[in-house]
Amino acid sequence: MSEPLEINVWPGSYGAAAKPRMGFFTDTSICIGCKACEVACKEWNQIPASPQQGFTGHSYDNTVDLGADTWRHVAFIEQRKPVGLDSAGGSLVDAAALHQLIDETGLGTYQEGDGLRWLMASDVCKHCTNAACLEVCPTGALFRTEFDTVVVQEDVCNGCGYCVPACPFGVLDQREEDGRVWKCTLCYDRLKDDKEPACAQACPTNSIQFGELTDLRERADRRLNKLTEAGAEHAQLYLAGDEDGIGGAGAFFLLLDEPEVYGLPPDPVDTTDDLGSIWGAAGIAAAALAGGLLAAFARGRP
Amino acid sequence: MSRSDSAAAQVREYREEPRSYYGQPVVKEPVWSWEIPWYFFTGGLGGASAGLAYLAERTGNEPLARRAWLIALAGVTVSPALLISDLGVPRRFSNMLRMVKITSPMSIGSWILVISGTTTVISAVHATTGLLPRLARLAKPAAALAGLPLSTYTAALISQTAVPIWHEARRELPLVFASGAAASAGAAATALTPTRHAGPARRLAVLGALGELAAVQLMEKRLGGLADPYHREGVERYTRAARVLTALGAVAIAGPARRDRRAAVAGGALVLAGAVCERWSVFKAGALSARDPAYTVGPQRERIRTRRGRGASRRGTPDAASRPL
Numbered sequence: 001m002s003e004p005l006e007i008n009v010w011p012g013s014y015g016a017a018a019k020p021r022m023g024f025f026t027d028t029s030i031c032i033g034c035k036a037c038e039v040a041c042k043e044w045n046q047i048p049a050s051p052q053q054g055f056t057g058h059s060y061d062n063t064v065d066l067g068a069d070t071w072r073h074v075a076f077i078e079q080r081k082p083v084g085l086d087s088a089g090g091s092l093v094d095a096a097a098l099h100q101l102i103d104e105t106g107l108g109t110y111q112e113g114d115g116l117r118w119l120m121a122s123d124v125c126k127h128c129t130n131a132a133c134l135e136v137c138p139t140g141a142l143f144r145t146e147f148d149t150v151v152v153q154e155d156v157c158n159g160c161g162y163c164v165p166a167c168p169f170g171v172l173d174q175r176e177e178d179g180r181v182w183k184c185t186l187c188y189d190r191l192k193d194d195k196e197p198a199c200a201q202a203c204p205t206n207s208i209q210f211g212e213l214t215d216l217r218e219r220a221d222r223r224l225n226k227l228t229e230a231g232a233e234h235a236q237l238y239l240a241g242d243e244d245g246i247g248g249a250g251a252f253f254l255l256l257d258e259p260e261v262y263g264l265p266p267d268p269v270d271t272t273d274d275l276g277s278i279w280g281a282a283g284i285a286a287a288a289l290a291g292g293l294l295a296a297f298a299r300g301r302p
Numbered sequence: 303m304s305r306s307d308s309a310a311a312q313v314r315e316y317r318e319e320p321r322s323y324y325g326q327p328v329v330k331e332p333v334w335s336w337e338i339p340w341y342f343f344t345g346g347l348g349g350a351s352a353g354l355a356y357l358a359e360r361t362g363n364e365p366l367a368r369r370a371w372l373i374a375l376a377g378v379t380v381s382p383a384l385l386i387s388d389l390g391v392p393r394r395f396s397n398m399l400r401m402v403k404i405t406s407p408m409s410i411g412s413w414i415l416v417i418s419g420t421t422t423v424i425s426a427v428h429a430t431t432g433l434l435p436r437l438a439r440l441a442k443p444a445a446a447l448a449g450l451p452l453s454t455y456t457a458a459l460i461s462q463t464a465v466p467i468w469h470e471a472r473r474e475l476p477l478v479f480a481s482g483a484a485a486s487a488g489a490a491a492t493a494l495t496p497t498r499h500a501g502p503a504r505r506l507a508v509l510g511a512l513g514e515l516a517a518v519q520l521m522e523k524r525l526g527g528l529a530d531p532y533h534r535e536g537v538e539r540y541t542r543a544a545r546v547l548t549a550l551g552a553v554a555i556a557g558p559a560r561r562d563r564r565a566a567v568a569g570g571a572l573v574l575a576g577a578v579c580e581r582w583s584v585f586k587a588g589a590l591s592a593r594d595p596a597y598t599v600g601p602q603r604e605r606i607r608t609r610r611g612r613g614a615s616r617r618g619t620p621d622a623a624s625r626p627l
């Protein structure tokens with residue numbers, strides 16, 4: 001594997017105009033699934049209706065995934081857990097009785113501890129430190145702002161679509177009506193006016209926290225340790241360090257289960273790390289083609 | 303157990319206990335439409351034909367050179383048309399030339415296409431009309447050289463994505479595309495050139511076809527279980543058609559096409575069709591692997607398990623909670 005390509009765009013190229021790195025800490029443990037973030041985002045950024053919007057059958061999720069018209073997406077996960085056995089220390093007989101009661105009364109939705117747990121999480125563009133979308137963009141439409149966020153310039157994007165499969169999180173997508181690619185801007189316009197992004201402002205539980213990344217990381221560490229101490233065994237911070245495959249993210253998360261349960265990749269990488277082997281292989285193949293062409297004429301007769 | 307085999311085991315394990323969000327994809331499949339696999343083909347055809355034409359000219363084979371320049375011209379004319387038509391905002395195609403960006407194979411490729419296109423047009427004009435002799439003296443070797451990366455950068459382009467079976471095949475895909483380009487250029491020239499002048503074209507077609515078959519085998523072997531999308535419903539027919547058509551065409555070109563013009567046309571058409579199917583097979587298999595979260599999550603979990611990947615999650619340390627930060 002080749003050395004990662006270091007491009008010091010932020011804060012270097014901004015000089016004195018550089019601002020502290022801003023981001024989101026989304027604490028999913030206190031998300032109540034109200035979707036105020038989705039609505040606030042749509043209102044502020046004037047985003048059209050999500051194409052897949054409607055009844056999906058996936059719990060209360062009606063927008064399915066992030067895309068050109070969904071910049072905040074609230075995931076709803078219903079997990080069936082062994083009834084009360086491990087937490088309450090109850091007997092198998094108790095558990096069986098509880099199961100029977102649940103079946104008889106036809107109770108479908110119940111709270112944590114009663115056999116089903118809800119996971120709700122508001123997903124968003126991660127504003128990666130090493131952003132594959134930005135690196136593959138051939139027009140420079142995707143750029144890094146003075147807040148170290150990643151934004152698409154809609155007056156430059158020509159809809160080549162390269163960033164769509166390049167993103168390890170499947171965040172970006174093309175809007176069919178205008179052919180361009182859209183995603184979360186971390187409310188770049190509001191940040192310039194010292195205002196917090198619309199989703200964070202609308203969040204009633206402070207599940208979406210906005211601020212300087214260094215502060216958010218400290219806050220997240222405290223929260224994680226508290227939850228771990230309280231016995232949330234799968235609680236984890238996702239994308240909260242600099243050591244992962246994307247060099248850390250501007251938007252990171254506190255999750256209560258493994259990332260893939262929320263539709264997030266457990267080990268995302270910026271494929272630019274392999275740029276050396278990618279171009280190397282293309283070069284070797286081009287040389288092989290030259291060799292083949294020469295070999296075809298090797299007998300030297302017409 | 304090889305690295306890719308254990309990744310395949312992870313895919314299987316993942317299927318037994320699905321850990322996904324309602325089976326939704328983790329990464330987005332490409333939004334590119336039919337123009338792109340066809341462009342992979344026409345770019346390779348045009349690029350390798352320029353090299354064939356240049357060498358034919360240098361060895362005094364004028365009939366082959368003229369035809370190969372015209373094939374190259376067709377390739378580099380159709381290619382940008384396909385690319386522009388696939389853009390979401392076609393009238394903004396020139397934004398591709400706002401910058402030169404090494405991390406974006408599409409950016410580098412746009413420049414390669416500009417250079418290859420310009421020099422090939424000049425070369426073809428000179429080869430057919432005798433005009434622009436001075437320009438052509440520079441343009442011809444340049445077109446031949448630019449045709450080489452034109453035939454392989456598209457493989458770099460799709461490898462530089464999060465599509466699992468493209469990125470994991472980044473070492474083999476350029477060989478598949480380069481040999482496919484050689485086979486296409488040889489096959490097209492074989493079909494259009496009188497048999498007694500088509501010797502080098504036939505050899506290039508057969509070499510390319512054999513190389514393509516071998517490169518695909520190598521790619522699938524290295525991918526191990528991750529090669530599975532190449533044999534799933536909706537992709538398999540392209541994968542198999544590519545093999546059968548390429549092999550049959552190569553046999554025809556190596557044998558009867560040496561004397562029989564009709565066999566040359568048939569063999570050429572078969573190899574060309576095989577190269578088209580191969581590009582479609584790669585394109586469709588990639589999209590399928592992106593759609594299925596098992597191909598994304600399985601290998602990533604395997605990386606974490608074998609400590610080749612650090613993962614993106616961090617657990618808490620309970621006692622730290624009471625300590626002030």
